[in-house]
Amino acid sequence: MLTRKLGEIVSSAVRSGTSESAREAAKPGIIDTVATMLAGRREAPVTILLRACGALPAGAAKEVAGLSATRAAEAALINGVAAHVLDFDDVALRGHPSAVMVPAILALAAELGSSGREALDAYVVGYQVWGELVQREPGMHHIKGWHPTSVFGSVGAAAACAALLRLDAGRAAHAIGLGATQSAGLMANFGSMSKSFQAGRAAQAGVWAARLAQEGFTAGADVIEHPQGFLNAFSPAGKADTERPLADPAQGWTIAQQPVSIKKYPTCFYTHRTLDSILAARALTDIPADQVRDVQVHMSREHATVLRNHRPETGLAAKFSIEFAAASALLFGRAGLSELTDSVAQDARVQALMSRVSTVLSTDYSAEWQGAAVADWAVIHLADGRRIKxxxxxxxxxxxxxxxxxxxxDAKFGDCVRAGGAGVDADRLLGKLWRLEDEPICELWS
Incomplete structure (x- = not known):
């Protein structure tokens, strides 16, 4: 029943749309993802992927790496990698929903000639399905080794693309099932090129799932709730709730009730509270980095586990290092795109300071954020005897x-566009995105 009911959410939105408040809530995630797609377009994983793809087939969907028009599936893959490669994309629903769904939606919408309003509704629907599934799991997928962004992303993207294709409930349910059977992604890839590839493949999987379902390709009728189905297979302890009724979108869409968080730093979101804390202290107190004897970061075991790289030597690996985050904040007073590079990670001063950073595991857990401590902070000991909490x-x-x-x-958008060097008129594109409900997707880049 759960698989079928999710298909009905899609078909209902096709018939009646979502809501103005939900569409407005969707815009920040879409805008931020276009920004990070453009910022990441020249990163090594994207350029390598483009070379590996060879000559792209002609189509109507814009891929940001080579700025060519290709088929939706290829554009979704390339743009999904670009959106996620810098780890600067938004966060919600225990992962990065927009980095997967937006590349799939924009690519397929361009191919179909969809309106901006239809693209916004598709995002709302995909977000709803993602939220319905991820919130049925009491455990933490990361600790088992799963990458929730790509695991749930292929399903959310499939639902969003099914909405764009205006599938009925039965075919939408098959699209969701086909997305589920393509779900994959390992946490052990965090800090490598493969992490963003997992997001790109999930975006592509969503396009393929919906296209296949449109043509009559089927999936198991109970693939989501079956004892050996999606929820139970990915559940860390086999405790996923497959019985609870679906939330009624008429009572409020998930995107409006649980909006995305927009990243200020291009690092794992689990570093952000510590970064804010240390940077605030540095602004108020003289903390000479060369006088730091040690830094003790207080955070949860779960977040510390995800931040797996303790002495990173690449910019990608540094994104998943609390040691690097603390060192960057203390040495440079920032942790931006210019710091998250191989050369900075290998800097002798950074390496030395990282060796003096440790974690203290908190057992005082947040009631609202799975796996997080109530708060994160640091204790810094200086050579002159000072202790700064x-x-x-x-x-x-x-x-x-x-x-x-x-x-x-808006400032982040402009910074990202400039960093990507695509020659795009940032103000013009940003204006279109804020008015997306009135813009045909095929004219977005013109």
């Missing part, structure tokens, strides 16, 4: 409970 941070800047203001979102 930074202020505990419950919600990082950019968190949905502490959102960035529109001028900050």
């Amino acid at each position: 930074t202020a505990p941070v419950t919600h990082a800047q950019g968190h949905a409970m502490r959102p960035l203001e529109k001028p900050d979102l």
Whole structure:
């Protein structure tokens, strides 16, 4: 029944649309993802992928790496990798929903000639299905080794693409099942090129799933809830709730109730509270980096486990290192795109300071954020005998409970476009995205 009911959510939205409030709530995630797609377009994983793809087939969907028009499936793959490669994309629903869904939606919408309003509705629907599934799991997928972004992303993208294709409930359910059977992704790849590839493949899987279902390709009728189906197969302890009824979108869409968090730093979101805490202390107190004897970062075991790289030597690996985050904050007073590079990670000063950073595991858990401590902070000991305890941070800047203001979102967009060097008119594109409900997707890049 659960698989079928999810298909009905898609078909209902096809018939009646979603809501104005949900579409407005979807815009920040779409805007931020276009920004990170453009920022990441020249990164090594993207350029290698483009070479490996060879000559791309002609189509109507824009891929950001070579700025050519190709088929939706190829564009979704390339743009999904570009969106996620810098780890600067938004966070929600225990993963990165927009980095998977937006590349799939924009690619397929361009191919279909869909309106911006239809693309927004597709995002809302995909987000709803993703949220329905991920919130049925009491455990933490990361600890088992799964990458939730790509595991749930292929299903969310499939639902979104099914909405764009205007599939009925039965075919939408098959699309969701076909997305589920392509789910994959390992946490052990965090800090490597494969992490962003997992997101790109999930985006591509969503396009393929919906296209296959449209043509009559089928999946198991109970593939989501079956004892050997999606939820139970990926459940860390086999405790997924397959019985609870679906939330009624008429009572509020998930995107409006649980909006995305927009990243201020291009690092794993689990580093952001510590970064905010140390940077705030550094702004108020003289903390000479060369006088730091040791740094003790207080955080949960679960978050420390995900931050698996303790002495990273590449910019990618540094994104999943609390040691690098602390060192960058203390040495440079920032942790931006210019710091998350191989050369900075290999800098002797950074390596030396990272060796003096350790974690203290907190058992005081947040009631609202799975696997997180109530707050993160640091204790810094200096050679002159001073002990500096930074202020505990419950919600990082950019968190949905502490959102960035529109001028900050716009500034990040401009910075990302410039970093990507695509020659895009950032202000013009940004204006179209804020008015997306009135813009045909095929004219978005013109």
